[in-house]
Amino acid sequence: MALKLADYKTEVHNDWCPGCGDFGIVNALQMALAEMGIERDKATIFSGIGCSGKTSHFINTYGVHTLHGRVLTFAQGGKLANPEMTVVAVGGDGDGLGIGAGHFVAAGRRNVDMTYIIFDNGVYGLTKGQASPTLKLGEKTKSLPSPNTNYNVNPIGLAVASGFTFVARGYSYDVRHLKDLIIKAVRHKGLSFLDVLQPCPTYNDINTRDWYAGVDLAQESMERHSRIYKLEDTHFDPTVHYNDETEVNEKLSQALIKSLEWGNKIPIGIFYQNEIISQYSTRLTDKIPNYLENPPAKQKISENGVPTTDVSEILDSLRV
Amino acid sequence: MGSIDFTWLIGGPQGSGVDSGANVFSKVCAEMGYNIFGKREFYSNIKGEHSYFAVRVSDEEIHSNVNDVTLMASFDAETIFRHFNEVPKGGGIIYDSDLDKTTTDEVHTLDNYFKERLHKELESKNKPFTIAGVLEIAKEKGVNLYSVSFREILSTLAEKTENPKLKGLVRMFNVLAVSLSLGLIKMPLDPLLQSIDSIFSKKPQIAEINKQAANFAYDYAKSKFSSFQYALTGTTKQPDTILVQGHFGTSIGKMVSGCRFQSYYPITPASDESVYLESHELLEIQNDRPGSTIVIQTEDEISAMGMMIGAALTGTRSSTSTSGPGFALMTEALGWAGINEVPIVITLYQRSGPSTGLPTRHGQDDLLFAVYAGHGDFPKIVYASGDIEESFYDTGRCFNYADVYQIPVIHMMDKFLSSSVVTCKKFDPQKISIDRGLLLDKVEGVYKRFAFTDDGISPRSRLGLDNGIFWNTGDESDESGHITEDPQVRIKMMDKRMSRLDLVTKRIPSDEQVVSFGVHDYTVISWGSTKGPILDAISMLKKEGIDIGFIQIKLIHPFPSDYVQSLLKDTKTIIDIEANHSGQLGKIFRQNISREIDYFVLKYTGRGMTSTEIYDSLKKIVENKANKREVLSHGA
Numbered sequence: 030m031a032l033k034l035a036d037y038k039t040e041v042h043n044d045w046c047p048g049c050g051d052f053g054i055v056n057a058l059q060m061a062l063a064e065m066g067i068e069r070d071k072a073t074i075f076s077g078i079g080c081s082g083k084t085s086h087f088i089n090t091y092g093v094h095t096l097h098g099r100v101l102t103f104a105q106g107g108k109l110a111n112p113e114m115t116v117v118a119v120g121g122d123g124d125g126l127g128i129g130a131g132h133f134v135a136a137g138r139r140n141v142d143m144t145y146i147i148f149d150n151g152v153y154g155l156t157k158g159q160a161s162p163t164l165k166l167g168e169k170t171k172s173l174p175s176p177n178t179n180y181n182v183n184p185i186g187l188a189v190a191s192g193f194t195f196v197a198r199g200y201s202y203d204v205r206h207l208k209d210l211i212i213k214a215v216r217h218k219g220l221s222f223l224d225v226l227q228p229c230p231t232y233n234d235i236n237t238r239d240w241y242a243g244v245d246l247a248q249e250s251m252e253r254h255s256r257i258y259k260l261e262d263t264h265f266d267p268t269v270h271y272n273d274e275t276e277v278n279e280k281l282s283q284a285l286i287k288s289l290e291w292g293n294k295i296p297i298g299i300f301y302q303n304e305i306i307s308q309y310s311t312r313l314t315d316k317i318p319n320y321l322e323n324p325p326a327k328q329k330i331s332e333n334g335v336p337t338t339d340v341s342e343i344l345d346s347l348r349v
Numbered sequence: 350m351g352s353i354d355f356t357w358l359i360g361g362p363q364g365s366g367v368d369s370g371a372n373v374f375s376k377v378c379a380e381m382g383y384n385i386f387g388k389r390e391f392y393s394n395i396k397g398e399h400s401y402f403a404v405r406v407s408d409e410e411i412h413s414n415v416n417d418v419t420l421m422a423s424f425d426a427e428t429i430f431r432h433f434n435e436v437p438k439g440g441g442i443i444y445d446s447d448l449d450k451t452t453t454d455e456v457h458t459l460d461n462y463f464k465e466r467l468h469k470e471l472e473s474k475n476k477p478f479t480i481a482g483v484l485e486i487a488k489e490k491g492v493n494l495y496s497v498s499f500r501e502i503l504s505t506l507a508e509k510t511e512n513p514k515l516k517g518l519v520r521m522f523n524v525l526a527v528s529l530s531l532g533l534i535k536m537p538l539d540p541l542l543q544s545i546d547s548i549f550s551k552k553p554q555i556a557e558i559n560k561q562a563a564n565f566a567y568d569y570a571k572s573k574f575s576s577f578q579y580a581l582t583g584t585t586k587q588p589d590t591i592l593v594q595g596h597f598g599t600s601i602g603k604m605v606s607g608c609r610f611q612s613y614y615p616i617t618p619a620s621d622e623s624v625y626l627e628s629h630e631l632l633e634i635q636n637d638r639p640g641s642t643i644v645i646q647t648e649d650e651i652s653a654m655g656m657m658i659g660a661a662l663t664g665t666r667s668s669t670s671t672s673g674p675g676f677a678l679m680t681e682a683l684g685w686a687g688i689n690e691v692p693i694v695i696t697l698y699q700r701s702g703p704s705t706g707l708p709t710r711h712g713q714d715d716l717l718f719a720v721y722a723g724h725g726d727f728p729k730i731v732y733a734s735g736d737i738e739e740s741f742y743d744t745g746r747c748f749n750y751a752d753v754y755q756i757p758v759i760h761m762m763d764k765f766l767s768s769s770v771v772t773c774k775k776f777d778p779q780k781i782s783i784d785r786g787l788l789l790d791k792v793e794g795v796y797k798r799f800a801f802t803d804d805g806i807s808p809r810s811r812l813g814l815d816n817g818i819f820w821n822t823g824d825e826s827d828e829s830g831h832i833t834e835d836p837q838v839r840i841k842m843m844d845k846r847m848s849r850l851d852l853v854t855k856r857i858p859s860d861e862q863v864v865s866f867g868v869h870d871y872t873v874i875s876w877g878s879t880k881g882p883i884l885d886a887i888s889m890l891k892k893e894g895i896d897i898g899f900i901q902i903k904l905i906h907p908f909p910s911d912y913v914q915s916l917l918k919d920t921k922t923i924i925d926i927e928a929n930h931s932g933q934l935g936k937i938f939r940q941n942i943s944r945e946i947d948y949f950v951l952k953y954t955g956r957g958m959t960s961t962e963i964y965d966s967l968k969k970i971v972e973n974k975a976n977k978r979e980v981l982s983h984g985a
Contacts, residue, residue, distance in 0.1 A: 041831050073812050075659070078823070086820055086831050091812050093662060094822035094832075095655065096685055102647070102655025103662075109643055110610050110660035110667070111813045132655075135648035317630060317641040326663035326813065328640045330607025331783035336745075338605050338640065339633040344775055347591040349379035 034063040041086045048238075050227030051080055051148055053201035055087050058117065058146070060204070061211035062090065067115050075104035077120030077129065079155045081148035084119045098129030101136045101145060108143050111326035112310055115215060116143035123153045123161035126182045130162070136220060137191025141309040144214045144221045147184060148201075150229040151236055158232030171234045184224040185288035185300050189281055194308075195221035196267075196284060196301040200257050201228070202238060206297070213299065219308040226257075226295070246293060260287070260298030269303040277303065353383065353408045355534075355579055358418040358435070359526055360401035360428030362458070363394055366523035369548065370422075371402030372770065374527050375592060377540040378406045379772050382586035386411045386881070387770035388957060390985070393617070393708040398458050399427045401985070404770070408584040412736065412881030416961035416983050419579060422530045424499055424522040426451040426480050427458055430467060431985045433483045438491035441577050442484070443529050443570075445522075446496040453478045495533065495574045499525055506565050512558070521562050528563040532570025535580040538563065589775040595767035596622040598737040598776070599696050599760070602744025603668060604632060604642065605778045608694070610660035610667040612645040612653040614675055617709050618767040619698040622670045650675035654682040654695075661686075661693050662821065664788055664811030666748055670696040673715045674705065680722045683757055687727030689821045689830075690799070690807070690846065692751035692758075692786075694744075699763040701955040710955025711764040713877050716933040719759045720906040728849040730754070731906035733761035735864075735880030738773040740766065743903070745781030746861060753786035753856075754849050755806060761905070765878040765928070765957035792817040797828040801841060805848040850907040859912050862904040871971060872898030872920040874913075874946075876905060876934050878957070879926050885960035886967055895971055897924075902934065910941040917944075924970060926950040928958060932978075949978045956984030 037059040045051050062072060072090040076082045078097035085092030091114075095103045104118040125133055125147045136145070151164040158172035162182040169176040188196045195217040199207040207225065214221035228238045239245070243254030260267070265287065269280045284301035313320045331337055357374060361367045368389065375385050386405045392398035405414050418435040421428070421442045429444055430453060436442055453464050468478055476482035484494055499522055507515035515521075524545070531538055542560050549556035600622045603611065613623040627644035634640045643660075647653040653669045661667040671679065676697055686693050697719060701712035719731045730750050734740035740762060751758045787808045798819035800807045807828075810817030820830030825842060827833045854862070866884065873883055880901050887897045900916055902909075917923065925935040925946045930953045935946040950966045952958050962981045969975035 039831075070815050070818055071813060083832070086822070089818070091818055092820040092830075093659070093812075094820065094824070096682060096823055099651060099655045099682065102652040103659035106610070106612065106645075106656030106659025106661075106667070107663055107812055108659075109645065109656070110665040111663035111811075114663075114813045131648055132652055135652065313643065317643075319638060320641060320643070323638055323640065325609035325641075325643055325660060325665040325667075326811065328607075328609050328665075329634070329637055330609070330640075330666065331785075332635075334782045334784060336605045336607060336778055336781055336783055337635045337637060338607065338778070339635050340601055340604055340776075340778060342633070343601060343604075343629065344591060347593055347597070348775065349376070349586075349590050349592050349772065 032063055032066060032069070034059055036069065037062050037089050039087055039089045043087055045080055046231045048230040049080070050150065050201035050229065051084070053204045053207065054146065054148055054225050054227060055084055057204045057207040057211055058084070059088060060208045061215065062088070064208070065212055065215065071113065072115040072117070073107055075100050075107065075116065075118040077124035079121040079124055079153070081119055081121045081124070098124050098127070099132065100124065101129065101132045104143060105136060105139065105141045108141050109309070110324065112142070112321055112324050117215065118143065118145045120147060121161070122147050122149040122151070122163045122184065126162040126184060126187070130182070133187065134191040137188060137193045139309045140192060140194055140219045140306060142219055144211070144223065146211070146223045146225055148227045149184060149224050150227045150233055152229050152232040154229050154232055168235055170232055172232055183288055186285050188222040189284045189288065189301050193222045194219035194303045194306050195299070197221070197223050197299040198297045199223055199225045200241065200297050201225055202241070203257070203297070206259065210299070217302065218304050219306065226297070241295070256293055256295045257297055258294060260296050260300070267299040267301050269305055272305045353406065353581060353584070355407070355419045355581060356403055356405045356415060356417060357530060358401055358403045358421045358432060359523070360399060360423055360432060361425050361523065362397050362427070363391060363400045364396035365425070366520065367400050367402055370523035370527045371404055373541055373544045374530065375404050375770050376544055377531065377536060378404070378581065379590065379592045380540045381536065381581065381583040383408060383581065383584060384411050385592065385770065385772045386413060388414050388765070389768040389770070390956065391709050399431060401428065401432065406581060411885060413885045413960040414957070416959050420530060420534065422526040424526050427456045429480055429483060430456065430459060431463070433487050436487060436492050439578060441493040441495055441533065442487060443495040443497065443526065443533065444480070444484070445499045447498050447500055448480045451480045493575070493577060495529070495570070497529060497569065502566060502569060503562070506562060510561055515558060515562070518558070521559060524559050524562050525566045528566035529570040532567040533574050533577050535582060538567045590772050591775045592770065592772050593737055595737055595769045596625055598734070598740030599670070599744050599762060600625040601776060602741040602781070604629065605781050606666065606745045606748040607783055608642065608666045608668045608748065609640065610643050610657065610665045611669060612647050612656040612660070613669050613671065614647050614650045614653050616672045616675045618700055618764045619670045619672045619675070619696070621767065622696065622698070650678040651682065654679040657693055658682060658686050658691050661691050662812045664814070668694040668696060670698065672698050672700050673702045673718070676715065676718070676722065683729070684723035684725055684727055685823045686757045687723060687729060688823060688846070690755040692755055694747045694751055694758045694760055696760045696762055698767050699761065701953070707955035709764070711928060711957045712953060712955060713763055713879070713928040713933070716761065716876070716905060716929070717936065719761060720937065722759070726843065726847060728756050728846055729906065730756060730758040730853060730904070731761060732758060733877045733903055733905055734766070735877060735901050735903070737766060737769065737771055738776070741776045742780060749782070749784045750853070750857070752788060753784055754853055755786065755809060756849055761877055763878050789814065789817060791815065798830050799826065799828045799842070799845070801828065801845060804852060805845040854904070854907050854909050857904065859909070862909040863912055863916065864901040864903065865916055866899040866901065868900065868916055868920055869896045869898040870921045871924060871967070872900065872917060872922070873924045873926055874900055874902060874934065874938065875926045876902045879928060882958045882960040882963050883926055886963035889960065889964045890967060897967055905934070905937065908937055908941040913938070914942050922947045922970070924948040924950060924967070926963065928952050947977070948975060950981065951978065952981035954982055954984060959983055
């Protein structure tokens with residue numbers, strides 16, 4: 030029986046604030062899973078801590094709600110032990126780029142075949158609106174006692190520099206576009222990263238839905254002035270097509286330059302994609318040829334309680 | 350002890366081949382049928398600081414080092430300055446005659462604290478602050494001095510073999526020191542030559558040069574050195590003996606137990622285990638296709654812990670190996686594994702703390718930390734191995750405990766164990782059983798991961814299993830694993846998890862919890878690697894007609910209070926022996942059993958205990974001459 034969108038929803042009450050951008054992301058994720066027809070018991074959503082951390086409870090697949098900043102570590106462990114699973118990790122920008130920044134960089138270096146989605150809203154919502162790593166220097170969202178004293182992290186730039194092989198940005202109020210991006214990210218062979226701009230209606234009174242829609246820019250005229258535009262509507266080609274240093278460097282630099290665009294024009298879509306770089310499972314199969322057919326989670330380790338691992342060669346080499 | 354009880358010590362700057370020299374010597378002795386107990390001491394340094402290896406050799410079973418060094422093989426001045434006092438009357442020192450005039454000030458790696466103590470001694474005996482000075486003291490004590498010019502050996506050899514390159518090859522000093530020793534104590538040279546061949550199997554020319562040097566030095570010692578009262582001519586070889594390094598027990602134990610995922614961050618003295626596992630990542634499986642261990646070096650210990658838990662959720666037996674500082678970073682996720690009932694094994698190779706402490710030295714400093722690690726109340730098992738052989742079988746137990754009780758297990762090991770080299774009975778994989786507890790292979794009907802059951806243990810699905818969907822969260826959760834803050838569910842869930850502790854002490858066989866080596870009026874309680882020196886000290890005392898009991902506590906948390914209490918009911922005096930400052934087991938003991946520890950024997954210099962030291966303190970205790978707290982300090 031074909032799976033429907035409703036099959037990917039749980040009955041858990043969703044307690045996000047009315048109007049929260051997170052709803053768009055969870056909907057897009059459920060739609061993407063349904064469209065790809067991924068069996069519910071063959072997918073695991075790993076999540077971090079914070080409002081976005083609750084995501085895994087709203088999706089009717091395996092769900093692992095982990096620790097603040099650590100979601101990528103749990104997710105990589107799960108994927109490496111059972112590579113047949115579809116793995117999506119989600120978390121906030123504070124989670125992934127503040128407390129978890131080290132894991133973010135290290136994950137890029139590994140390039141495990143999974144997807145990481147950051148719910149990027151510039152604030153720590155669940156602890157009442159402190160500044161998070163993507164909030165710009167000098168900005169003062171409403172619950173900050175004084176303007177932000179830290180420079181912001183550039184999530185797209187950091188991902189590109191860390192070795193992520195699929196780097197894209199979505200917008201939580203463009204659910205269809207986001208759904209398509211998620212599908213591309215999941216199908217990408219390697220580690221994909223999605224930075225999703227997600228207005229927090231309660232604590233971020235700067236980067237609001239109206240702000241992204243460019244309502245302030247439109248005051249003088251009746252014409253639409255949305256700040257958001259799509260890279261695919263331009264001549265931007267994010268893909269590394271052949272294994273050549275110049276080609277790779279060009280694509281990396283253009284992604285980095287594009288990631289700096291902010292203010293009145295904010296690009297969404299795919300910034301960078303490189304499927305030429307080996308994914309981690311390939312690096313493993315280079316030394317463990319049957320890793321994918323017989324991964325850790327599938328290995329038989331005993332027969333009626335008796336271990337079947339044969340270490341006699343090792344023990345004989347130690348014999349005196 | 351038997352007719353042979355011989356300790357050989359080799360020392361030198363780190364990076365000069367002290368270890369390989371000692372490994373070869375140990376191998377030769379083991380091949381000759383002797384039992385070996387070797388320990389390695391080294392600085393937190395890559396090259397230049399003083400390291401040494403003491404190998405005790407006996408034809409009887411031995412479990413420890415002793416204070417005395419029978420024969421010291423030195424090729425640098427620092428080894429002589431630091432260890433000459435350990436050689437007793439009748440013992441011997443092989444040394445490089447070119448060093449005679451070397452002063453203490455010329456040895457830059459001799460620290461001022463040590464130099465001050467040494468100068469005081471030399472002054473009091475009216476000796477110069479030179480190698481000649483300290484050797485005079487040794488000679489007056491009755492130590493045999495075997496003087497040889499290492500450089501001269503090399504140049505003679507260079508001439509003889511018409512290979513002028515040999516002259517400057519100071520890297521061969523270690524081979525010379527071993528060969529001179531073997532010649533002096535009349536051991537055969539062949540095993541050494543074979544070892545050289547296997548070490549340099551890919552560099553036959555270097556092997557050849559080393560073998561020439563070995564032969565030459567061996568003959569030199571035989572012909573030029575005056576007689577020595579010790580000869581190691583061999584003894585009956587015990588069948589099925591293996592020569593193992595400290596981390597082999599847990600590493601090979603993990604392979605056999607079916608651990609297929611290990612994540613770790615480099616740290617002394619734990620990473621040897623992970624490196625060994627990765628070096629043997631391809632596994633042979635009976636009647637099946639090859640298996641493998643996935644070993645991942647992570648960006649930090651937090652990640653090592655997260656990855657291990659993620660892998661464990663797929664039903665894979667998963668583990669990490671770390672030391673105190675790394676374990677400190679793991680404690681947050683330890684609680685996550687606790688509340689989510691995830692079976693994991695953390696192999697904790699302790700070293701001296703606090704903080705970085707003595708990073709390459711021994712300590713049993715982390716027992717209380719392990720027992721109390723993590724915030725909030727959650728169940729875990731803390732289990733301690735007493736020696737390398739035991740650690741192989743205990744690794745199997747730890748994985749079974751983790752699976753059966755669905756809780757994290759912390760397997761306590763330490764630096765004393767990890768840098769020992771010993772002979773023991775060949776590990777028997779058939780003695781390890783695999784019990785995965787309530788791990789499911791298929792799921793029918795409605796599944797709830799944390800379903801309330803009679804004994805509090807719920808059938809366990811795994812990520813990716815058909816129809817077995819569940820949720821995990823670090824929040825309090827309901828039976829499905831969804832967040833709840835309901836006070837009544839909270840009570841039931843806390844009770845469900847914590848009831849596991851009673852099950853552990855009730856269901857685990859008592860001989861796996863505590864090993865009793867006899868109980869007497871005076872009985873020692875201890876845990877971990879002190880086992881070996883305690884056993885040897887007790888047998889020394891037994892020979893003098895003094896009976897001392899010993900119970901080795903392996904299951905430390907949850908503490909087997911009733912069983913320990915029943916074992917000790919007739920004991921009059923309880924002696925707690927531990928390698929830490931505060932007597933951590935003693936604290937746990939008093940907390941669980943309302944009885945005072947009568948004596949503490951403690952050591953926290955970072956060096957392992959010798960049986961001599963324990964013998965001395967137990968004797969003082971029996972003679973009623975001891976302080977309540979005896980602090981040991983032997984070892985350079």
